[in-house]
Amino acid sequence: MSENSTTSPEASHQDSPFRHELYPYEGDAQFLDGVMSFIRDARAGSELVLVAVAEPKERMLRTELEGTDAAGGVTFLDTAALGRNPGRLIPAWRDWVSKAAEGHPVRGISESAWNGRSPAESTEFGYHEWLLNLAFAESPTWWLMCPYDTAALEPATLEAARRCHPLLLSDGTHGPNGSYVQEPYAFPEFAPAADHPQELPYQRGLLSAVRAHIAACATRHGLDGARLRELLIAACEIAGNSIKHGGGRGVLRTWVEGEDLICEFHDSGHLKDPLVGRFRPTVDQVGGRGLWLVHQLCDLVQIRSTAEAGTTIRLHTRLFP
Amino acid sequence: MAGKMIPSGPGWKERHMRNSRAVPTLDPVEVGDHVCWLVGPDDDFTTTARAFAADGALFGDKVLLIGAPDTRWSLGGAPQGLVLDPVAERVGGAAWDPAAMLETVRREADAASRQGFRALRVLARMDRVWPGGASPREIAQHELGLDGLLLAGSAVVVCAYHHVGFHPTALEQAVGVHPHQLGTHAEMPDFRMYSAGTDSWSVSGVVDFEGAGAFRTALDELVARCATVRLRCEDLELMDAAGMRALVDAARESPGRRIVIENADETFRRCWSLLGYDVPQIPVELAP
Incomplete structure (x- = not known):
């Protein structure tokens, strides 16, 4: 394992308190090289380190850290408890950082387990990476390194990651990422719905019909009990937003895709804040709880909204978790 | 009305669990029920009200009709009954308000029990109780108070809310604070x-x-x-x-x-x- 130097990023990126860094690597040895260097550098400066990686990588890091001085300030986080929805990661990181930091600098290491992700999940994870720059633009100082295994990931996934990270660790040097693009996230087109999705227009007074439509579809595919109730609450929130803010009406479509039941809501409203639903609401906050709850209750939430095309939201619920 | 089941007998109140439900007609209402009836323009209020009152004789109930403006309301075959019209009472100088309705129901339910009736059977035209309409809060206050009276199991009350007499939000409130509803209204x-x-x-x-x-x-x-x-x-x-x-x-x-x-x-x-x-x-x- 070679030793990387961990010089700070260029001054142009130090105006943001949040350092969001891509670390493309190939294979376990290079992973350990870059990540351990990052940890040792952090600990040398008495910075705390939060690590959110898949279980095999965690084992590797624990082995490397065992018996070293750096081990004491490293905390491994349980991202599995958050489920599959990347929409839960930003509030989780906010919680972790605020609890750990208490005013001290913090570094994070975040690597998602990409194996088994559906195309929709991969897209939303890429969007999550883009949203991190917005979410932590006003945060206390912290530094998040995102390792990406170039040997295991699709080129498109890596390309999306390069566009979302302002900083890059490459050849042992931290610096600006020349591929970073400061522009709205470029979503790929939604995958088309399955053949003949069931469709239901809704408006005020018809929320019960929305629930009945979804319950009938879900029950046919074996979804019941608490998971069905959670989906119905999420549906209430989304359809309610259509009625309150989205022109008073919308259209619901439901279908099954792979192992997911998908409920799609479309209305003419425009969600201007890309971070809506990504922050834990405070007790005294006025509004803004619905989409937060939806992100916590559904396995995946996809939101596409423009002033021209309106808002389309897809809720994914895994039928056989 | 031949063929109707009459809920009665020792311990029936204990066996009768109070659950919310919608009823297709007023025929199956039971003692302790508190029914919201949203009366639309196509509903035959008089015929339905008359049949409900007539059932008093079948079940051995004392009948109390509140808001009967004229003789179109009939006590039918009820063995004993009272007809009160809040509007007429007010014209006569009485301070008749929703609280008076609650007190009347309480008093007459006690009297019915003493007089050997199974229960007090009440039908109230709420647009006569509130001729100028009512706010959602007034409706909640009145109906939740009335519902507490019905826990004693000595009365059955049907509150008839005519669409023309109340704002839609008041009607929504009325439906929400009754355990029972005549018919179904998807928009409620x-x-x-x-x-x-x-x-x-x-x-x-x-x-x-x-x-x-x-x-x-x-x-x-x-x-x-x-x-x-x-x-x-x-x-x-x-x-x-x-x-x-x-x-x-x-x-x-x-x-x-x-x-x-x-x-x-x-x-x-x-x-x-x-x-x-x-x-x-x-x-x-x-x-x-």
Whole structure:
């Protein structure tokens, strides 16, 4: 394992308190090289380190850290408890950082387990990476390194990651990422719905019909009990937003895709804040709880909204978790 | 009306669990029922009211008709009955208000019991009780109070709300604070709140953003009545973020009052926690 130097990023990126860094690597040895260097550098400066990686990588890091001085300030986080929805990661990181930091600098290491992700999940994870720059633009100082295994990931996934990270660790040097693009996230087109999705227009007074439509579809595919109730609450929130803010009406479509039941809501409203639903609401906050709850209750939430095309939201619920 | 089942006999009240339901006609109503009847322009109010009153004879009930403006209302074959018209009473100088209706029902239910009737059978035309209409809060106050009287199992009350006499939000409120409803109205709130004992109320159905306003109004009325409001939620199907916010606001905006949620399911508990409401500063407690 070679030793990387961990010089700070260029001054142009130090105006943001949040350092969001891509670390493309190939294979376990290079992973350990870059990540351990990052940890040792952090600990040398008495910075705390939060690590959110898949279980095999965690084992590797624990082995490397065992018996070293750096081990004491490293905390491994349980991202599995958050489920599959990347929409839960930003509030989780906010919680972790605020609890750990208490005013001290913090570094994070975040690597998602990409194996088994559906195309929709991969897209939303890429969007999550883009949203991190917005979410932590006003945060206390912290530094998040995102390792990406170039040997295991699709080129498109890596390309999306390069566009979302302002900083890059490459050849042992931290610096600006020349591929970073400061522009709205470029979503790929939604995958088309399955053949003949069931469709239901809704408006005020018809929320019960929305629930009945979804319950009938879900029950046919074996979804019941608490998971069905959670989906119905999420549906209430989304359809309610259509009625309150989205022109008073919308259209619901439901279908099954792979192992997911998908409920799609479309209305003419425009969600201007890309971070809506990504922050834990405070007790005294006025509004803004619905989409937060939806992100916590559904396995995946996809939101596409423009002033021209309106808002389309897809809720994914895994039928056989 | 031949062929009707007459609920009676020793211990029937104990066996009769109070649950919310919609009834297709007034024929199957039972003692203890509190029915909301939204009377639309196509409903034959007089015929239905007359049949309901006539059933008093079949079941051995004393009949009380409130709001009978003229002789179109008939006591039919009821063995004994009273006809009161709040509008006429007011013209005569009496201070007849919704509180007077409650007192009349209480008094006549006691009298019916003493006189050997099975129960008091009441049909009230609410547009005669409130000739100028009523606010949702006035309706919640009146109906929740009346519902408490019915727990004693000595009366059955049908409250007829004519569409033309009330604002739509008032009608929504009326539906939400009756355990029973004649017919179904898809556009109405999906929750029902009704008395379940001293300072205890059942909430059934769904509280979503469309019903959250009526739910909040009903809660405001309950927290004004008692220091600790117990809400039994075993028949609650769902409550969304707007419904939970109504609970929080109703409890917080009445200092010294608290709401205890009983029999909440795991989904309610999870959402409550996710919304950050499981903190001491919110005077809403989820009973274990």
